[in-house]
Amino acid sequence: MPENPVPKQRLRAPSQRSLENRARILDAAETLFAREGFAGATIRDIARAADVPVGLVHHHGGGKEALFREVVGRRAEELSTLRLAALDAARARGPLTLAALFDCFFRPYLDKAAGGDPQWLAYARLVAIVSADPAWADISRDLFDPTAHRFITEIGALYPDAPPARVAEAFIYSVAAMLALLTSQWRVAALAGDPGAGPSLDGLIAFCAAGCAARLGA
Amino acid sequence: MPENPVPKQRLRAPSQRSLENRARILDAAETLFAREGFAGATIRDIARAADVPVGLVHHHGGGKEALFREVVGRRAEELSTLRLAALDAARARGPLTLAALFDCFFRPYLDKAAGGDPQWLAYARLVAIVSADPAWADISRDLFDPTAHRFITEIGALYPDAPPARVAEAFIYSVAAMLALLTSQWRVAALAGDPGAGPSLDGLIAFCAAGCAARLGA
DNA sequence: GTCTATATGTAGATAGAC
DNA sequence: GTCTATCTACATATAGAC
Numbered sequence: 001m002p003e004n005p006v007p008k009q010r011l012r013a014p015s016q017r018s019l020e021n022r023a024r025i026l027d028a029a030e031t032l033f034a035r036e037g038f039a040g041a042t043i044r045d046i047a048r049a050a051d052v053p054v055g056l057v058h059h060h061g062g063g064k065e066a067l068f069r070e071v072v073g074r075r076a077e078e079l080s081t082l083r084l085a086a087l088d089a090a091r092a093r094g095p096l097t098l099a100a101l102f103d104c105f106f107r108p109y110l111d112k113a114a115g116g117d118p119q120w121l122a123y124a125r126l127v128a129i130v131s132a133d134p135a136w137a138d139i140s141r142d143l144f145d146p147t148a149h150r151f152i153t154e155i156g157a158l159y160p161d162a163p164p165a166r167v168a169e170a171f172i173y174s175v176a177a178m179l180a181l182l183t184s185q186w187r188v189a190a191l192a193g194d195p196g197a198g199p200s201l202d203g204l205i206a207f208c209a210a211g212c213a214a215r216l217g218a
Numbered sequence: 219m220p221e222n223p224v225p226k227q228r229l230r231a232p233s234q235r236s237l238e239n240r241a242r243i244l245d246a247a248e249t250l251f252a253r254e255g256f257a258g259a260t261i262r263d264i265a266r267a268a269d270v271p272v273g274l275v276h277h278h279g280g281g282k283e284a285l286f287r288e289v290v291g292r293r294a295e296e297l298s299t300l301r302l303a304a305l306d307a308a309r310a311r312g313p314l315t316l317a318a319l320f321d322c323f324f325r326p327y328l329d330k331a332a333g334g335d336p337q338w339l340a341y342a343r344l345v346a347i348v349s350a351d352p353a354w355a356d357i358s359r360d361l362f363d364p365t366a367h368r369f370i371t372e373i374g375a376l377y378p379d380a381p382p383a384r385v386a387e388a389f390i391y392s393v394a395a396m397l398a399l400l401t402s403q404w405r406v407a408a409l410a411g412d413p414g415a416g417p418s419l420d421g422l423i424a425f426c427a428a429g430c431a432a433r434l435g436a
Numbered sequence: 437g438t439c440t441a442t443a444t445g446t447a448g449a450t451a452g453a454c
Numbered sequence: 455g456t457c458t459a460t461c462t463a464c465a466t467a468t469a470g471a472c
Contacts, residue, residue, distance in 0.1 A: 014437080015437065015438095017437085017438090018437060018438085021437095021438090036257065037255050037256075037257055037258070038255075038258070039254065039255055039257040039258030040255070040256070040257030040258075042464085042465065042466085043465080043466065043467085044464080044465075044466090052438095052439090053438075053439050053440075054439090054440095054466095054467095055438080055439060055440075055441095055467090055468080056437095056438070056439070058466080058467065058468080059437080059438080059439090063466080063467080064466070064467095125350070128350055131402060131405060132343070132346055132401050132402065134404050137404065137408070140405060140408070141408065145408060145409060148409055149409060152409060152410075163412070164410045164411065164412050165406060165407075165410040165412045166421070167410070168406045168409040168410035169399075169406050169410075169417075169418075169421065170425060171409070172398050172402050172405060172406050172409070173394075173395035173398055173399070173422070173425050175398075176391075176394040176395050176397065176398035176402070177391035177394050177395060177429075179394065180390050180391055180393075180394035181387075181391070183350050184349060184350065184390050184394070186352050186355065187349060187358060187390060188383060188386045188387050188390050189383075190355070190358070190359065190363060191363060191366055191367060191370060191386040191389070191390070192370075192382045192383040192385070192386035192387075193382065194381070194382050194383045199387075200387075203384070203387065203433055204391075206429075206432045206433050207388060207391050207429035207430070207432060207433045208429065209432070210428045210429050210431065210432030210433075211395075211424075211425035211426065211428050211429035211432075212425070213428065214424045214425060214427070214428030214429075215421055215424050215425045215428075232455080233455070233456095235455090235456090236455060236456085239455095239456090260446080260447065260448085261447080261448060261449085262446080262447075262448090270456095270457090271456075271457050271458075272448095272449095272457090272458095273449090273450080273456080273457055273458075273459095274455095274456070274457070276448080276449065276450080277455080277456075277457090281448080281449080282448070282449095
Protein backbone atom coordinates (compact mmCIF):
# COMPACT_ATOMS: atom_id res chain seq x y z
CA MET A 1 0.00 0.00 0.00
CA PRO A 2 1.48 3.32 -1.07
CA GLU A 3 1.90 5.82 1.69
CA ASN A 4 0.99 8.74 -0.60
CA PRO A 5 -1.99 7.70 -2.64
CA VAL A 6 -2.34 9.77 -5.78
CA PRO A 7 -5.42 11.93 -5.53
CA LYS A 8 -7.89 11.51 -8.37
CA GLN A 9 -7.68 15.23 -9.05
CA ARG A 10 -4.52 17.28 -8.88
CA LEU A 11 -4.42 19.56 -5.92
CA ARG A 12 -5.43 23.16 -6.62
CA ALA A 13 -6.51 22.43 -10.15
CA PRO A 14 -9.35 24.85 -10.84
CA SER A 15 -12.57 23.17 -11.80
CA GLN A 16 -14.29 23.78 -15.09
CA ARG A 17 -17.03 25.67 -13.36
CA SER A 18 -14.56 27.77 -11.44
CA LEU A 19 -12.93 28.87 -14.68
CA GLU A 20 -16.27 29.73 -16.20
CA ASN A 21 -17.32 31.71 -13.17
CA ARG A 22 -14.05 33.56 -13.19
CA ALA A 23 -14.45 34.49 -16.84
CA ARG A 24 -18.03 35.62 -16.33
CA ILE A 25 -17.01 37.72 -13.34
CA LEU A 26 -14.27 39.46 -15.31
CA ASP A 27 -16.59 40.13 -18.24
CA ALA A 28 -19.32 41.48 -16.00
CA ALA A 29 -16.82 43.64 -14.13
CA GLU A 30 -15.52 45.01 -17.41
CA THR A 31 -18.99 45.95 -18.59
CA LEU A 32 -20.02 47.56 -15.34
CA PHE A 33 -16.78 49.39 -14.63
CA ALA A 34 -17.00 50.78 -18.15
CA ARG A 35 -20.60 51.87 -17.82
CA GLU A 36 -20.62 53.15 -14.25
CA GLY A 37 -17.01 53.99 -13.57
CA PHE A 38 -14.93 52.47 -10.79
CA ALA A 39 -16.84 54.03 -7.93
CA GLY A 40 -20.21 53.70 -9.61
CA ALA A 41 -19.99 49.99 -10.24
CA THR A 42 -20.63 47.84 -7.20
CA ILE A 43 -19.48 44.35 -6.38
CA ARG A 44 -23.12 43.42 -6.01
CA ASP A 45 -24.00 44.64 -9.49
CA ILE A 46 -21.09 42.66 -10.87
CA ALA A 47 -22.12 39.54 -9.00
CA ARG A 48 -25.68 39.84 -10.25
CA ALA A 49 -24.57 40.42 -13.84
CA ALA A 50 -22.25 37.42 -13.68
CA ASP A 51 -24.95 35.38 -11.95
CA VAL A 52 -22.71 34.33 -9.09
CA PRO A 53 -22.94 34.88 -5.35
CA VAL A 54 -21.42 38.07 -4.03
CA GLY A 55 -18.69 36.33 -2.12
CA LEU A 56 -17.40 34.67 -5.24
CA VAL A 57 -16.48 38.00 -6.74
CA HIS A 58 -14.16 38.61 -3.86
CA HIS A 59 -12.84 35.08 -4.11
CA HIS A 60 -11.85 35.46 -7.76
CA GLY A 61 -11.20 39.16 -7.91
CA GLY A 62 -9.42 39.75 -4.64
CA GLY A 63 -11.17 42.98 -3.80
CA LYS A 64 -12.65 45.69 -5.95
CA GLU A 65 -9.43 47.46 -6.84
CA ALA A 66 -7.53 44.28 -7.73
CA LEU A 67 -10.48 43.23 -9.84
CA PHE A 68 -10.35 46.50 -11.75
CA ARG A 69 -6.63 46.14 -12.40
CA GLU A 70 -7.06 42.60 -13.61
CA VAL A 71 -9.88 43.57 -15.95
CA VAL A 72 -7.82 46.34 -17.51
CA GLY A 73 -4.64 44.29 -17.66
CA ARG A 74 -6.23 41.34 -19.40
CA ARG A 75 -6.88 43.30 -22.58
CA ALA A 76 -4.01 45.76 -22.31
CA GLU A 77 -1.46 42.98 -22.61
CA GLU A 78 -3.19 41.38 -25.57
CA LEU A 79 -3.43 44.74 -27.29
CA SER A 80 0.17 45.72 -26.66
CA THR A 81 1.32 42.45 -28.17
CA LEU A 82 -0.72 43.03 -31.30
CA ARG A 83 0.43 46.63 -31.65
CA LEU A 84 4.10 45.85 -31.26
CA ALA A 85 3.81 42.94 -33.67
CA ALA A 86 2.21 45.23 -36.24
CA LEU A 87 4.97 47.76 -35.69
CA ASP A 88 7.72 45.18 -36.13
CA ALA A 89 6.07 43.84 -39.27
CA ALA A 90 5.76 47.34 -40.73
CA ARG A 91 9.38 48.13 -39.94
CA ALA A 92 10.48 44.98 -41.67
CA ARG A 93 8.66 46.08 -44.80
CA GLY A 94 10.57 49.34 -45.12
CA PRO A 95 10.75 52.89 -43.79
CA LEU A 96 7.84 54.02 -41.65
CA THR A 97 5.50 56.91 -42.28
CA LEU A 98 3.38 58.71 -39.73
CA ALA A 99 0.25 57.18 -41.21
CA ALA A 100 1.77 53.70 -41.08
CA LEU A 101 2.68 54.17 -37.42
CA PHE A 102 -0.83 55.22 -36.50
CA ASP A 103 -2.18 52.32 -38.48
CA CYS A 104 -0.09 49.94 -36.37
CA PHE A 105 -1.35 51.58 -33.18
CA PHE A 106 -5.02 52.06 -34.06
CA ARG A 107 -5.86 49.11 -36.25
CA PRO A 108 -5.49 46.25 -33.77
CA TYR A 109 -7.82 48.03 -31.37
CA LEU A 110 -10.39 49.15 -33.91
CA ASP A 111 -10.45 45.74 -35.53
CA LYS A 112 -11.29 44.21 -32.19
CA ALA A 113 -13.88 46.86 -31.37
CA ALA A 114 -15.47 46.72 -34.81
CA GLY A 115 -15.37 42.93 -34.73
CA GLY A 116 -18.58 43.06 -32.78
CA ASP A 117 -17.23 42.01 -29.40
CA PRO A 118 -18.97 44.45 -27.05
CA GLN A 119 -16.38 43.74 -24.36
CA TRP A 120 -13.73 45.44 -26.48
CA LEU A 121 -15.91 48.52 -26.75
CA ALA A 122 -16.32 48.50 -22.99
CA TYR A 123 -12.56 48.37 -22.69
CA ALA A 124 -12.28 51.70 -24.52
CA ARG A 125 -14.21 53.32 -21.69
CA LEU A 126 -11.87 51.72 -19.19
CA VAL A 127 -8.82 53.09 -20.98
CA ALA A 128 -10.43 56.51 -20.98
CA ILE A 129 -11.09 56.23 -17.24
CA VAL A 130 -7.54 55.19 -16.48
CA SER A 131 -5.94 57.69 -18.83
CA ALA A 132 -7.85 60.60 -17.38
CA ASP A 133 -7.31 59.83 -13.71
CA PRO A 134 -3.95 60.31 -12.00
CA ALA A 135 -5.19 57.97 -9.29
CA TRP A 136 -4.63 55.10 -11.75
CA ALA A 137 -1.23 56.39 -12.82
CA ASP A 138 0.36 53.09 -11.87
CA ILE A 139 -1.83 51.22 -14.36
CA SER A 140 -0.89 53.69 -17.07
CA ARG A 141 2.76 53.32 -16.23
CA ASP A 142 2.81 49.55 -16.09
CA LEU A 143 0.39 48.64 -18.85
CA PHE A 144 0.13 51.50 -21.33
CA ASP A 145 3.30 53.56 -21.21
CA PRO A 146 5.83 50.97 -22.44
CA THR A 147 4.01 50.51 -25.73
CA ALA A 148 3.15 54.20 -26.00
CA HIS A 149 6.76 55.09 -25.44
CA ARG A 150 7.82 52.78 -28.22
CA PHE A 151 5.51 54.51 -30.68
CA ILE A 152 6.53 57.95 -29.46
CA THR A 153 10.14 57.05 -30.10
CA GLU A 154 9.29 56.00 -33.64
CA ILE A 155 7.38 59.22 -34.27
CA GLY A 156 10.23 61.21 -32.79
CA ALA A 157 12.64 59.54 -35.20
CA LEU A 158 10.63 61.01 -38.07
CA TYR A 159 10.93 64.49 -36.55
CA PRO A 160 14.39 64.67 -35.01
CA ASP A 161 14.11 68.37 -34.30
CA ALA A 162 10.87 68.17 -32.33
CA PRO A 163 11.34 68.20 -28.54
CA PRO A 164 10.25 64.95 -26.85
CA ALA A 165 7.49 66.60 -24.84
CA ARG A 166 5.97 67.91 -28.03
CA VAL A 167 5.99 64.47 -29.60
CA ALA A 168 4.37 63.00 -26.50
CA GLU A 169 1.77 65.76 -26.55
CA ALA A 170 0.85 65.07 -30.18
CA PHE A 171 0.63 61.36 -29.42
CA ILE A 172 -1.70 61.99 -26.48
CA TYR A 173 -3.94 64.13 -28.69
CA SER A 174 -4.07 61.25 -31.15
CA VAL A 175 -4.93 58.69 -28.51
CA ALA A 176 -7.61 61.03 -27.21
CA ALA A 177 -9.10 61.21 -30.69
CA MET A 178 -9.07 57.41 -30.94
CA LEU A 179 -10.84 57.08 -27.61
CA ALA A 180 -13.36 59.70 -28.70
CA LEU A 181 -14.05 57.67 -31.81
CA LEU A 182 -14.80 54.64 -29.66
CA THR A 183 -16.65 56.27 -26.79
CA SER A 184 -18.37 59.33 -28.26
CA GLN A 185 -20.21 58.02 -31.29
CA TRP A 186 -23.46 58.98 -29.58
CA ARG A 187 -22.32 62.60 -29.39
CA VAL A 188 -21.31 62.68 -33.03
CA ALA A 189 -24.71 61.33 -33.97
CA ALA A 190 -26.47 63.90 -31.78
CA LEU A 191 -24.43 66.77 -33.21
CA ALA A 192 -24.74 65.74 -36.83
CA GLY A 193 -28.43 64.91 -36.74
CA ASP A 194 -27.34 62.20 -39.11
CA PRO A 195 -26.97 58.97 -37.14
CA GLY A 196 -25.28 57.19 -40.02
CA ALA A 197 -21.67 57.22 -41.16
CA GLY A 198 -20.01 55.48 -38.24
CA PRO A 199 -16.36 55.32 -37.34
CA SER A 200 -13.62 55.22 -39.91
CA LEU A 201 -10.10 54.01 -39.23
CA ASP A 202 -8.76 55.78 -42.29
CA GLY A 203 -10.41 59.03 -41.26
CA LEU A 204 -8.91 58.83 -37.81
CA ILE A 205 -5.47 58.13 -39.21
CA ALA A 206 -5.78 61.02 -41.66
CA PHE A 207 -6.73 63.37 -38.84
CA CYS A 208 -3.96 62.32 -36.49
CA ALA A 209 -1.20 62.02 -39.07
CA ALA A 210 -1.92 65.48 -40.46
CA GLY A 211 -2.24 66.93 -36.98
CA CYS A 212 1.06 65.47 -35.84
CA ALA A 213 2.82 66.53 -39.01
CA ALA A 214 1.61 70.09 -38.54
CA ARG A 215 2.60 70.13 -34.86
CA LEU A 216 5.98 68.47 -35.27
CA GLY A 217 7.10 69.48 -38.74
CA ALA A 218 9.67 72.17 -39.43
CA MET B 219 -48.66 102.69 14.88
CA PRO B 220 -48.33 101.17 11.43
CA GLU B 221 -50.16 97.94 10.97
CA ASN B 222 -47.46 96.53 8.66
CA PRO B 223 -44.13 97.34 10.17
CA VAL B 224 -41.39 97.14 7.60
CA PRO B 225 -39.16 94.23 8.44
CA LYS B 226 -35.54 95.15 8.93
CA GLN B 227 -34.61 92.56 6.34
CA ARG B 228 -36.56 91.80 3.17
CA LEU B 229 -38.32 88.49 3.26
CA ARG B 230 -36.49 85.65 1.52
CA ALA B 231 -33.46 87.76 0.85
CA PRO B 232 -30.53 85.39 1.15
CA SER B 233 -28.13 86.41 3.84
CA GLN B 234 -24.53 87.20 3.13
CA ARG B 235 -23.48 84.01 4.84
CA SER B 236 -25.96 81.99 2.86
CA LEU B 237 -24.48 83.24 -0.39
CA GLU B 238 -20.98 82.49 0.79
CA ASN B 239 -21.93 79.01 1.89
CA ARG B 240 -23.61 78.36 -1.40
CA ALA B 241 -20.54 79.45 -3.36
CA ARG B 242 -18.23 77.34 -1.21
CA ILE B 243 -20.48 74.32 -1.64
CA LEU B 244 -20.50 74.67 -5.41
CA ASP B 245 -16.74 75.11 -5.53
CA ALA B 246 -16.13 72.12 -3.30
CA ALA B 247 -18.55 70.02 -5.32
CA GLU B 248 -16.77 71.01 -8.51
CA THR B 249 -13.40 70.00 -7.14
CA LEU B 250 -14.57 66.69 -5.76
CA PHE B 251 -16.77 65.68 -8.67
CA ALA B 252 -13.80 66.40 -10.93
CA ARG B 253 -11.36 64.41 -8.84
CA GLU B 254 -13.53 61.48 -7.83
CA GLY B 255 -16.21 61.36 -10.48
CA PHE B 256 -19.93 61.63 -9.81
CA ALA B 257 -20.25 58.34 -7.97
CA GLY B 258 -16.91 58.65 -6.23
CA ALA B 259 -17.55 62.03 -4.68
CA THR B 260 -19.82 61.98 -1.64
CA ILE B 261 -22.05 64.64 -0.21
CA ARG B 262 -20.15 64.24 3.02
CA ASP B 263 -16.80 64.88 1.35
CA ILE B 264 -18.25 67.96 -0.28
CA ALA B 265 -19.66 69.23 3.01
CA ARG B 266 -16.33 68.71 4.74
CA ALA B 267 -14.41 70.47 1.96
CA ALA B 268 -16.84 73.39 2.03
CA ASP B 269 -16.75 73.42 5.83
CA VAL B 270 -20.52 73.32 6.17
CA PRO B 271 -22.86 70.81 7.79
CA VAL B 272 -23.99 67.93 5.62
CA GLY B 273 -27.59 69.02 5.54
CA LEU B 274 -26.66 72.36 4.06
CA VAL B 275 -25.38 70.71 0.91
CA HIS B 276 -28.81 69.26 0.31
CA HIS B 277 -30.41 72.57 1.16
CA HIS B 278 -28.41 74.48 -1.43
CA GLY B 279 -27.77 71.74 -3.93
CA GLY B 280 -31.12 69.97 -3.93
CA GLY B 281 -29.71 66.48 -4.04
CA LYS B 282 -26.54 65.06 -5.50
CA GLU B 283 -27.63 64.93 -9.11
CA ALA B 284 -29.07 68.45 -9.16
CA LEU B 285 -25.89 69.67 -7.51
CA PHE B 286 -23.81 68.10 -10.27
CA ARG B 287 -25.92 69.69 -12.98
CA GLU B 288 -25.68 73.08 -11.35
CA VAL B 289 -21.92 72.82 -10.99
CA VAL B 290 -21.49 71.96 -14.65
CA GLY B 291 -24.02 74.49 -15.87
CA ARG B 292 -22.50 77.38 -14.00
CA ARG B 293 -19.33 77.36 -16.08
CA ALA B 294 -20.80 75.99 -19.27
CA GLU B 295 -22.98 79.03 -19.72
CA GLU B 296 -20.18 81.46 -19.04
CA LEU B 297 -17.95 79.62 -21.48
CA SER B 298 -20.54 79.43 -24.22
CA THR B 299 -21.09 83.15 -24.00
CA LEU B 300 -17.38 83.84 -24.34
CA ARG B 301 -16.98 81.44 -27.25
CA LEU B 302 -19.89 82.78 -29.21
CA ALA B 303 -18.77 86.35 -28.58
CA ALA B 304 -15.32 85.48 -29.91
CA LEU B 305 -16.89 83.86 -32.95
CA ASP B 306 -19.08 86.86 -33.68
CA ALA B 307 -16.14 89.20 -33.29
CA ALA B 308 -14.00 87.11 -35.63
CA ARG B 309 -16.75 86.95 -38.21
CA ALA B 310 -17.08 90.70 -38.11
CA ARG B 311 -13.39 91.04 -38.89
CA GLY B 312 -13.62 89.06 -42.11
CA PRO B 313 -13.73 85.55 -43.54
CA LEU B 314 -13.02 82.76 -41.10
CA THR B 315 -10.27 80.18 -41.30
CA LEU B 316 -10.19 76.82 -39.59
CA ALA B 317 -7.45 78.04 -37.27
CA ALA B 318 -9.45 81.15 -36.42
CA LEU B 319 -12.50 79.03 -35.59
CA PHE B 320 -10.54 76.81 -33.24
CA ASP B 321 -9.00 79.86 -31.68
CA CYS B 322 -12.48 81.16 -30.88
CA PHE B 323 -13.43 77.81 -29.39
CA PHE B 324 -10.26 76.95 -27.46
CA ARG B 325 -8.92 80.29 -26.33
CA PRO B 326 -11.66 81.33 -23.89
CA TYR B 327 -11.32 78.04 -22.09
CA LEU B 328 -7.54 77.85 -22.08
CA ASP B 329 -7.26 81.45 -20.97
CA LYS B 330 -9.45 80.65 -17.98
CA ALA B 331 -7.59 77.43 -17.21
CA ALA B 332 -4.16 79.00 -17.64
CA GLY B 333 -5.26 82.01 -15.64
CA GLY B 334 -4.47 80.06 -12.52
CA ASP B 335 -8.00 79.43 -11.33
CA PRO B 336 -7.87 75.77 -10.31
CA GLN B 337 -11.64 75.55 -10.51
CA TRP B 338 -11.49 75.97 -14.27
CA LEU B 339 -9.05 73.10 -14.52
CA ALA B 340 -11.43 71.00 -12.46
CA TYR B 341 -14.17 71.91 -14.88
CA ALA B 342 -12.22 70.27 -17.73
CA ARG B 343 -12.51 66.98 -15.91
CA LEU B 344 -16.23 67.51 -15.51
CA VAL B 345 -16.66 68.13 -19.22
CA ALA B 346 -14.72 64.96 -19.93
CA ILE B 347 -16.96 63.03 -17.55
CA VAL B 348 -20.13 64.37 -19.12
CA SER B 349 -18.91 64.01 -22.69
CA ALA B 350 -17.93 60.40 -22.23
CA ASP B 351 -21.06 59.20 -20.48
CA PRO B 352 -24.38 58.78 -22.27
CA ALA B 353 -26.05 58.87 -18.88
CA TRP B 354 -25.43 62.65 -18.89
CA ALA B 355 -26.61 63.06 -22.47
CA ASP B 356 -29.18 65.63 -21.36
CA ILE B 357 -26.43 67.88 -20.00
CA SER B 358 -24.54 67.58 -23.26
CA ARG B 359 -27.66 68.36 -25.22
CA ASP B 360 -28.73 71.34 -23.17
CA LEU B 361 -25.42 72.94 -22.29
CA PHE B 362 -22.78 71.88 -24.80
CA ASP B 363 -24.45 70.99 -28.06
CA PRO B 364 -25.92 74.37 -29.03
CA THR B 365 -22.53 76.05 -29.05
CA ALA B 366 -20.82 73.00 -30.55
CA HIS B 367 -23.38 72.93 -33.30
CA ARG B 368 -22.73 76.54 -34.12
CA PHE B 369 -19.03 75.87 -34.57
CA ILE B 370 -19.69 72.70 -36.56
CA THR B 371 -21.86 74.70 -38.90
CA GLU B 372 -19.08 77.22 -39.41
CA ILE B 373 -16.55 74.49 -40.10
CA GLY B 374 -18.97 72.82 -42.47
CA ALA B 375 -19.32 76.06 -44.36
CA LEU B 376 -15.60 75.91 -45.10
CA TYR B 377 -15.97 72.38 -46.49
CA PRO B 378 -19.32 72.29 -48.26
CA ASP B 379 -18.68 68.85 -49.71
CA ALA B 380 -17.96 67.14 -46.42
CA PRO B 381 -20.91 65.21 -44.96
CA PRO B 382 -22.20 66.63 -41.65
CA ALA B 383 -21.35 63.51 -39.69
CA ARG B 384 -17.74 63.79 -40.82
CA VAL B 385 -17.55 67.41 -39.72
CA ALA B 386 -19.02 66.50 -36.35
CA GLU B 387 -16.54 63.66 -36.03
CA ALA B 388 -13.57 65.93 -36.73
CA PHE B 389 -14.91 68.43 -34.22
CA ILE B 390 -15.25 65.76 -31.55
CA TYR B 391 -11.66 64.67 -32.17
CA SER B 392 -10.59 68.25 -31.70
CA VAL B 393 -12.52 68.68 -28.47
CA ALA B 394 -11.04 65.41 -27.24
CA ALA B 395 -7.57 66.77 -27.93
CA MET B 396 -8.39 69.95 -26.04
CA LEU B 397 -9.62 67.98 -23.04
CA ALA B 398 -6.51 65.81 -23.20
CA LEU B 399 -4.41 68.94 -23.10
CA LEU B 400 -6.18 70.03 -19.93
CA THR B 401 -6.54 66.71 -18.14
CA SER B 402 -3.59 64.59 -19.29
CA GLN B 403 -0.58 66.79 -18.70
CA TRP B 404 0.62 64.26 -16.16
CA ARG B 405 0.67 61.55 -18.82
CA VAL B 406 2.57 63.71 -21.28
CA ALA B 407 5.14 64.42 -18.61
CA ALA B 408 5.44 60.73 -17.74
CA LEU B 409 5.81 59.72 -21.38
CA ALA B 410 8.29 62.40 -22.32
CA GLY B 411 10.47 62.09 -19.25
CA ASP B 412 10.71 65.81 -19.67
CA PRO B 413 8.25 67.47 -17.28
CA GLY B 414 8.71 70.87 -18.88
CA ALA B 415 7.12 72.43 -21.93
CA GLY B 416 3.52 72.61 -20.80
CA PRO B 417 0.43 73.20 -22.83
CA SER B 418 0.36 75.37 -25.90
CA LEU B 419 -2.76 76.88 -27.40
CA ASP B 420 -1.05 77.44 -30.72
CA GLY B 421 0.16 73.87 -30.84
CA LEU B 422 -3.32 72.54 -30.15
CA ILE B 423 -4.80 74.75 -32.83
CA ALA B 424 -2.14 73.65 -35.33
CA PHE B 425 -2.87 70.01 -34.59
CA CYS B 426 -6.64 70.30 -34.86
CA ALA B 427 -6.76 72.61 -37.85
CA ALA B 428 -4.41 70.42 -39.86
CA GLY B 429 -6.26 67.28 -38.78
CA CYS B 430 -9.63 68.69 -39.74
CA ALA B 431 -8.33 69.99 -43.06
CA ALA B 432 -6.94 66.56 -43.90
CA ARG B 433 -10.14 64.82 -42.89
CA LEU B 434 -12.54 67.25 -44.56
CA GLY B 435 -10.61 68.61 -47.51
CA ALA B 436 -11.13 67.53 -51.09
C1' DG C 437 -13.85 25.48 -4.44
C1' DT C 438 -18.39 27.37 -3.30
C1' DC C 439 -21.68 29.94 -0.97
C1' DT C 440 -24.49 31.85 3.16
C1' DA C 441 -24.64 34.85 6.70
C1' DT C 442 -23.10 38.59 8.70
C1' DA C 443 -19.84 42.29 10.37
C1' DT C 444 -18.81 46.99 9.89
C1' DG C 445 -18.90 51.21 7.87
C1' DT C 446 -20.92 54.82 5.13
C1' DA C 447 -24.02 56.44 1.59
C1' DG C 448 -28.01 59.95 0.40
C1' DA C 449 -31.78 61.97 2.31
C1' DT C 450 -34.94 64.21 5.64
C1' DA C 451 -37.63 65.74 9.94
C1' DG C 452 -37.70 68.96 13.00
C1' DA C 453 -35.17 71.97 16.57
C1' DC C 454 -33.23 76.52 16.58
C1' DG D 455 -32.08 80.20 6.72
C1' DT D 456 -29.27 76.93 9.43
C1' DC D 457 -27.96 72.77 11.42
C1' DT D 458 -28.38 68.37 14.38
C1' DA D 459 -29.87 63.90 14.70
C1' DT D 460 -31.40 60.13 12.59
C1' DC D 461 -33.64 57.00 9.01
C1' DT D 462 -33.07 53.57 5.61
C1' DA D 463 -30.44 51.39 2.34
C1' DC D 464 -26.51 49.50 0.65
C1' DA D 465 -21.44 49.36 0.28
C1' DT D 466 -17.08 46.15 0.80
C1' DA D 467 -15.33 42.55 3.05
C1' DT D 468 -14.90 38.25 5.67
C1' DA D 469 -15.70 34.07 8.69
C1' DG D 470 -16.93 29.78 8.49
C1' DA D 471 -20.42 26.09 6.93
C1' DC D 472 -20.69 22.85 3.18
